[in-house]
Amino acid sequence: MTRQLLVIAIWSFAALTVFAAGAPPRPNIVFILADDLGPNDLACYGRREHHTPNLDRLAAEGSRFTCAYVAQPICSPSRAAILTGKTPARLHLTTYLPGRPDCPSQKLLHPIIEQQLPLAERTVAECLHDAGYATACIGKWHLGGEGFLPTDQGFDLYHPGNAVTKPSATEGGKGEYDLTARAIEFVQKNRDRPFFLYLAHNSPHIPYSARPELVAKNAGAFEPVYAALVETLDNTVGLLLAKLDALGLRDRTLVIFTSDHGGLHVPEGPHARITHNTPFRAGKALAGQGPGRPRGGHAGHQHRLVAHAGGDCSRPNAARSGRRQHRFASARSRPAEGAAALLAFSALHQPGQPARRRDPRRRLETHRTLRGRSCGTFQPGEGHQRNHRPFRARAAPRRPPEERPRGVAPTGGSADQHAKPQIRPRAAPPDLCGLRALDVRSAARRRGNVGARGRLAKADGRRFVQTQNTCALLRLMRTASICRTLTHAMQIEARANWMTMNYPLTRPPATLSPIGGEGRGEGAGSWAVEVLILFLILAIASNPALAAERKPNILVVLADQWRAQAFGFAGDPNVRTPNFDRLASESIRFINAVAGLPVCSPTRASLLTGQRPLTHGVFLNDVPLNPNAVTIARVLKLDGYDTAYIGKWHLNGDGRSTFIPPERRQGFDYWKVLECTHDYSNSFYYADAPDKLKWPGYDAIAQTRDACDYLRSRAKSVKPFLLFLAWGPPHDPYFSAPAKYRALYDPAKLALRPNVPDKLQGEVRKILAGYYAHCTALDDCMGELLEALRETGAAENTIILFSADHGDMLGSQGMFKKQKPFDESIRVPMLLRWPRGLGLKPRSLDAPINSEDVMPTLLGLCGVPIPKSVEGLDYSGCMRGGKAPGDGATVILCAAPFGEWERRAGGKEYRGVRTTRYTYVRDLEGLWLLFDNRTDPYQTNNLVNQKAHAALQSGMEALLNRKLQERSDEFRSGAEYIAKWGYQVNANGTVPYAP
Numbered sequence: 001m002t003r004q005l006l007v008i009a010i011w012s013f014a015a016l017t018v019f020a021a022g023a024p025p026r027p028n029i030v031f032i033l034a035d036d037l038g039p040n041d042l043a044c045y046g047r048r049e050h051h052t053p054n055l056d057r058l059a060a061e062g063s064r065f066t067c068a069y070v071a072q073p074i075c076s077p078s079r080a081a082i083l084t085g086k087t088p089a090r091l092h093l094t095t096y097l098p099g100r101p102d103c104p105s106q107k108l109l110h111p112i113i114e115q116q117l118p119l120a121e122r123t124v125a126e127c128l129h130d131a132g133y134a135t136a137c138i139g140k141w142h143l144g145g146e147g148f149l150p151t152d153q154g155f156d157l158y159h160p161g162n163a164v165t166k167p168s169a170t171e172g173g174k175g176e177y178d179l180t181a182r183a184i185e186f187v188q189k190n191r192d193r194p195f196f197l198y199l200a201h202n203s204p205h206i207p208y209s210a211r212p213e214l215v216a217k218n219a220g221a222f223e224p225v226y227a228a229l230v231e232t233l234d235n236t237v238g239l240l241l242a243k244l245d246a247l248g249l250r251d252r253t254l255v256i257f258t259s260d261h262g263g264l265h266v267p268e269g270p271h272a273r274i275t276h277n278t279p280f281r282a283g284k285a286l287a288g289q290g291p292g293r294p295r296g297g298h299a300g301h302q303h304r305l306v307a308h309a310g311g312d313c314s315r316p317n318a319a320r321s322g323r324r325q326h327r328f329a330s331a332r333s334r335p336a337e338g339a340a341a342l343l344a345f346s347a348l349h350q351p352g353q354p355a356r357r358r359d360p361r362r363r364l365e366t367h368r369t370l371r372g373r374s375c376g377t378f379q380p381g382e383g384h385q386r387n388h389r390p391f392r393a394r395a396a397p398r399r400p401p402e403e404r405p406r407g408v409a410p411t412g413g414s415a416d417q418h419a420k421p422q423i424r425p426r427a428a429p430p431d432l433c434g435l436r437a438l439d440v441r442s443a444a445r446r447r448g449n450v451g452a453r454g455r456l457a458k459a460d461g462r463r464f465v466q467t468q469n470t471c472a473l474l475r476l477m478r479t480a481s482i483c484r485t486l487t488h489a490m491q492i493e494a495r496a497n498w499m500t501m502n503y504p505l506t507r508p509p510a511t512l513s514p515i516g517g518e519g520r521g522e523g524a525g526s527w528a529v530e531v532l533i534l535f536l537i538l539a540i541a542s543n544p545a546l547a548a549e550r551k552p553n554i555l556v557v558l559a560d561q562w563r564a565q566a567f568g569f570a571g572d573p574n575v576r577t578p579n580f581d582r583l584a585s586e587s588i589r590f591i592n593a594v595a596g597l598p599v600c601s602p603t604r605a606s607l608l609t610g611q612r613p614l615t616h617g618v619f620l621n622d623v624p625l626n627p628n629a630v631t632i633a634r635v636l637k638l639d640g641y642d643t644a645y646i647g648k649w650h651l652n653g654d655g656r657s658t659f660i661p662p663e664r665r666q667g668f669d670y671w672k673v674l675e676c677t678h679d680y681s682n683s684f685y686y687a688d689a690p691d692k693l694k695w696p697g698y699d700a701i702a703q704t705r706d707a708c709d710y711l712r713s714r715a716k717s718v719k720p721f722l723l724f725l726a727w728g729p730p731h732d733p734y735f736s737a738p739a740k741y742r743a744l745y746d747p748a749k750l751a752l753r754p755n756v757p758d759k760l761q762g763e764v765r766k767i768l769a770g771y772y773a774h775c776t777a778l779d780d781c782m783g784e785l786l787e788a789l790r791e792t793g794a795a796e797n798t799i800i801l802f803s804a805d806h807g808d809m810l811g812s813q814g815m816f817k818k819q820k821p822f823d824e825s826i827r828v829p830m831l832l833r834w835p836r837g838l839g840l841k842p843r844s845l846d847a848p849i850n851s852e853d854v855m856p857t858l859l860g861l862c863g864v865p866i867p868k869s870v871e872g873l874d875y876s877g878c879m880r881g882g883k884a885p886g887d888g889a890t891v892i893l894c895a896a897p898f899g900e901w902e903r904r905a906g907g908k909e910y911r912g913v914r915t916t917r918y919t920y921v922r923d924l925e926g927l928w929l930l931f932d933n934r935t936d937p938y939q940t941n942n943l944v945n946q947k948a949h950a951a952l953q954s955g956m957e958a959l960l961n962r963k964l965q966e967r968s969d970e971f972r973s974g975a976e977y978i979a980k981w982g983y984q985v986n987a988n989g990t991v992p993y994a995p
């Protein structure tokens with residue numbers, strides 16, 4: 001019995017160790033394609049008269065291919081081969097588009113070709129997009145027009161630029177700087193997710209021109225303007241590489257620079273001299289071979305390829321500094337021209353290949369549909385391959401024993417007189433080091449290789465060629481050996497003095513035997529059980545990734561008074577919110593999210609408790625939330641979470657600038673909070689002591705940076721966290737954003753919503769300028785948060801929820817601020833991103849989620865039981881593809897109007913329902929509003945009591961009555977609710993507070 005239990009303990013620990021190991025992150029890919037660049041036009045390829053320092057550095061730090069060939073030396077076929085991994089003949093695309101006309105003098109007719117890259121062909125962009133990559137095609141396409149553009153072939157973004165531009169201080173002669181700027185913008189936007197950037201320059205294709213100063217600098221070149229154009233191209237590559245370095249993406253980005261074919265060698269148009277392709281003859285569009293061909297062929301097929309892979313790229317052939325690749329490389333066999341290799345570097349399955357399979361002779365991953373060959377797993381051998389057959393994988397030839405390197409076992413295969421490509425063994429991962437010390441000597445190592453399906457191929461004790469299965473097996477072997485040693489040591493120690501551990505033992509063992517023997521004595525069985533439990537505890541404790549896999553972090557970012565319509569992704573033409581737009585492109589967006597009672601304190605109380613305002617009692621501002629409420633912070637804290645809150649609180653109800661003691665913090669531990677202030681440049685907060693501290697500068701920026709510091713401080717923590725960051729803006733005062741943001745908006749140029757009355761438009765434009773300035777400042781703050789998550793490695797398993805406590809009318813319907821039942825007041829932004837759990841594909845859900853639904857939804861995503869006190873609905877299943885909970889309607893209300901919407905200003909109690917399409921509201925006097933939000937998005941046509949909509953009105957009235965009955969809401973006057981809860985209010989219905 002003892003033996004069996006100990007074996008279970010050992011293998012339980014081992015299994016947990018193995019499966020805690022995660023897959024390496026997928027690298028970014030930057031593929032830079034020149035147009036008509038000659039095979040020797042770069043300094044690193046011997047053209048010393050050309051200045052290309054950035055590409056030279058790329059070559060020095062990466063791999064430089066000296067025999068890179070294209071599938072066909074014409075633009076369109078070559079680009080098609082790059083993107084599909086197929087030869088142009090298979091694509092029926094064998095000349096440039098739209099093709100060459102036949103003429104009487106030609107002896108052979110041109111073949112009929114496709115007029116575009118067929119949509120049925122699967123491109124590398126589609127493969128990477130489906131795997132979660134952001135994809136962009138920037139520059140020249142030349143593979144089809146409308147309906148066959150890059151956005152139809154797997155690219156998220158397409159920016160063609162201009163093929164010919166006038167050289168200036170900010171631009172080159174071929175639009176190089178414009179394309180590079182858009183590429184940098186794409187990289188910046190997608191820096192915390194894997195991306196594929198296909199940057200296809202128009203340079204140095206004719207016609208061309210360049211900056212005069214660069215032409216003068218290159219006066220001694222074969223063609224000065226062409227040399228200046230090449231230098232301009234090199235400068236823009238340097239800008240992109242510098243941006244990758246600045247963003248910290250260098251070590252996880254594969255950068256490839258190449259050309260679609262060789263240079264144009266004959267005069268054309270105004271260009272008497274262009275480039276020469278020495279030592280090759282001819283150039284672009286020519287593929288014949290003949291006598292006197294130096295080094296193998298025409299320059300049209302020959303081109304240049306430089307590749308650099310960052311240190312984190314997981315392929316075995318990733319980056320070898322300054323390495324020359326003396327290998328034949330075609331459009332189907334090398335990363336220059338093959339979708340296959342890009343997918344291999346991305347650790348993706350090829351299309352049509354559901355699982356990897358490995359040839360035991362070649363050890364090269366094979367793929368069913370892509371005709372290209374991946375070079376991702378090969379290291380060139382000695383010599384230079386001069387035969388021009390398509391590159392095929394061959395195993396290293398068997399050598400006599402006396403010629404074999406010591407410690408390397410022989411491999412099978414046939415010899416080849418031209419070249420000896422060899423598999424470069426991958427360095428052993430850290431968890432496999434010390435294999436000999438643990439006495440893990442397998443027969444596989446002595447035999448040299450064990451065939452396919454993930455078993456050990458070759459080992460010398462320190463370096464391995466292995467698959468994940470091999471790695472897992474050796475990890476198991478290593479762990480089992482450790483367990484055997486530790487268990488034996490613990491038994492000896494226990495026999496001496498019971499073991500000095502913090503785990504309580506029921507009794508001392510009577511006798512113990514080594515593993516493999518039988519325990520004797522009455523304590524043996526219980527001891528074995530305790531050892532089993534101990535090993536399981538150790539396994540979990542030593543692998544925090546196991547818990548992290550199940551427990552995502554949660555970051556809730558809450559703005560104040562930011563209406564749903566005021567974002568770039570929501571269609572507002574005025575506001576600049578690039579970081580929120582990027583977040584929306586990776587998130588689930590609830591397009592009908594509402595604040596059921598659109599006021600600060602009620603929404604915040606519902607977010608924390610999952611209860612409705614008339615249940616938790618916070619239906620006015622400046623009243624306290626029950627300090628013993630069951631909040632999301634308390635629930636997650638019991639489940640092992642650390643909790644933090646930074647920013648505006650507005651739930652204490654004891655003055656807006658008083659210290660909030662720990663017992664009233666609703667379960668939050670890390671605490672930098674003030675009850676409420678809107679003096680954003682003179683803002684204070686309290687931490688653990690009652691000493692008032694000041695936020696430097698604009699408080700939202702300072703609060704965001706503190707939140708970023710909190711995220712960084714937790715980079716090594718094994719516990720998940722819940723962090724609330726609650727900003728005060730863009731709540732009024734509207735004109736207090738930092739000056740640089742206010743300068744971005746000219747009131748005269750702002751477009752207004754159609755429901756703003758003419759008499760208010762001047763005033764509203766001024767307010768909007770200040771409001772948008774706050775919004776853009778907060779957008780920069782969101783960018784900092786996303787960057788901090790990326791830096792700390794927490795982005796993948798962190799749920800980000802962004803929302804607001806309510807909207808702002810901003811002149812719509814002739815009204816301002818909140819509390820009203822119109823969409824500008826009740827609708828709020830709600831974005832939820834969780835890459836690990838929900839992916840990064842953007843989706844829009846039209847289910848009308850309310851404030852009280854946030855807590856149960858977050859708990860549902862985390863797999864945490866939802867308390868019985870919660871009244872909201874759990875939308876986590878809906879986000880995972882299930883049916884939305886509820887009946888497609890949610891309640892909106894005003895229990896007691898106050899403040900700027902006091903009764904003298906038209907304020908009144910109301911109850912209503914908001915569905916995916918309709919808004920229906922009545923007050924204490926009867927029907928008030930009925931809008932069809934689909935046909936009337938600005939809510940300018942009230943359908944109440946219109947005969948054509950009588951049936952609709954009747955149905956909505958029945959729906960509202962049913963919803964109120966379900967909630968036990970009797971819809972009484974505000975004074976009755978105020979009296980029930982014992983609140984004291986002034987003449988305008990507001991609870992008095994100390995500022």
